[in-house]
Amino acid sequence: xxxxxxxxxxxxxxxxxxxxxxxxxxxxxxxxxxxxxxxxxxxxxxxxxxxxxxxxxxxxxxxxxxxxxxxxxxxxxxxxxxxxxxxxxxxxxxxxxxxxxxxxxxxxxxxxxxxxxxxxxxxxxxxxxxxxxxxxxxxxxxxxxxxxxxxxxxxxxxxxxxxxxxxxxxxxxxxxxxxxxxxxxxxxxxxxxxxxxxxxxxxxxxxxxxxxxxxxxxxxxxxxxxxxxxxxxxxxxxxxxxxxxxxxxxxxxxxxxxxxxxxxxxxxxxxxxxxx
Numbered sequence: 001x002x003x004x005x006x007x008x009x010x011x012x013x014x015x016x017x018x019x020x021x022x023x024x025x026x027x028x029x030x031x032x033x034x035x036x037x038x039x040x041x042x043x044x045x046x047x048x049x050x051x052x053x054x055x056x057x058x059x060x061x062x063x064x065x066x067x068x069x070x071x072x073x074x075x076x077x078x079x080x081x082x083x084x085x086x087x088x089x090x091x092x093x094x095x096x097x098x099x100x101x102x103x104x105x106x107x108x109x110x111x112x113x114x115x116x117x118x119x120x121x122x123x124x125x126x127x128x129x130x131x132x133x134x135x136x137x138x139x140x141x142x143x144x145x146x147x148x149x150x151x152x153x154x155x156x157x158x159x160x161x162x163x164x165x166x167x168x169x170x171x172x173x174x175x176x177x178x179x180x181x182x183x184x185x186x187x188x189x190x191x192x193x194x195x196x197x198x199x200x201x202x203x204x205x206x207x208x209x210x211x212x213x214x215x216x217x218x219x220x221x222x223x224x225x226x227x228x229x230x231x232x233x234x235x236x237x238x239x240x241x242x243x244x245x246x247x248x249x250x251x252x253x254x255x256x257x258x259x260x261x262x263x264x265x266x267x268x269x270x271x272x273x274x275x276x
Contacts, residue, residue: 038057040065050173053070058193065187069272074173094165096166098167137240150182188270212230
C-alpha cells in the first residue's frame, strides 16, 4: 500500500506526464486563436508559478474557451512589476477577483493594476482554517459567504465584455480551483476535463523552488530556508465539493442557478467566453 507521500507524488508525476504536452508554453503576446488544450496555457512569469490562462479548454460540444479572458492565479503579492505589466499589456487585464478572507487581504493586499478593477469576493471567513480538508471543500459550496462570493464572481464575469479577468486566492489551488470548476461547468466543460485542469495546479506549484508539498519527500528542497509547506490538491478534494453539491442542491445545474446563473445568463456567459 502506498504511503500518503507516495500517493501525492503519483498525482504530481501523472500531472506532469499527462499535461505538460497539452498545456503549452508561456502564452505569447497577440495570440488571438486559442490552442485546443485540456488545461489551458501556463503563463510563465518572474514571480508566481501557478498562473494559468484557461483559454483553449474545449467544451463537450466542441467549442473552446477564449484566450486572454479567464486567468486563475495565486496571490498578486508574488508578482513583480514586470509581471504586472505583462498582465496589463499582453492580457489586457480589466478585473481582479480576490477570493481570500478579509484577514488575508489585510495581511498581503493585492497591488493595484492600472485600468483593472479590484473585487473582494471572499468565499471564506477569517476562521475558515478550523476545519478538515473535506469540511473546507464542502463549505466552499454551501457556506453563505462562499455562495455570496462565487455569485459576485459570476456577476462580474457577465459584466466583463472584453479583456481578462484574473481570479485568485493565496496559492491558487483550492478556492480558485473551485471557482474554475464552477465557471468551466457553466461553460459546458466535461467533468473529466475539469478534474484534469484542477489537478494541474500541482504541476504549476511544483515549479516553485520555495514550495514543498506536505508529506512529499523533496530532498533537493530540504536545504532551502523559508519553504512554504502546503497540501497538494487531490481528486478527493474536488469530489468532496461536487458530492456536497449533488446532496444539497441535486445537481450542478441547480447549484449554478443558486448562484444566480439562470439559463439566460448561462447562455450570455457562453457567448462572452466561448468561441467555435
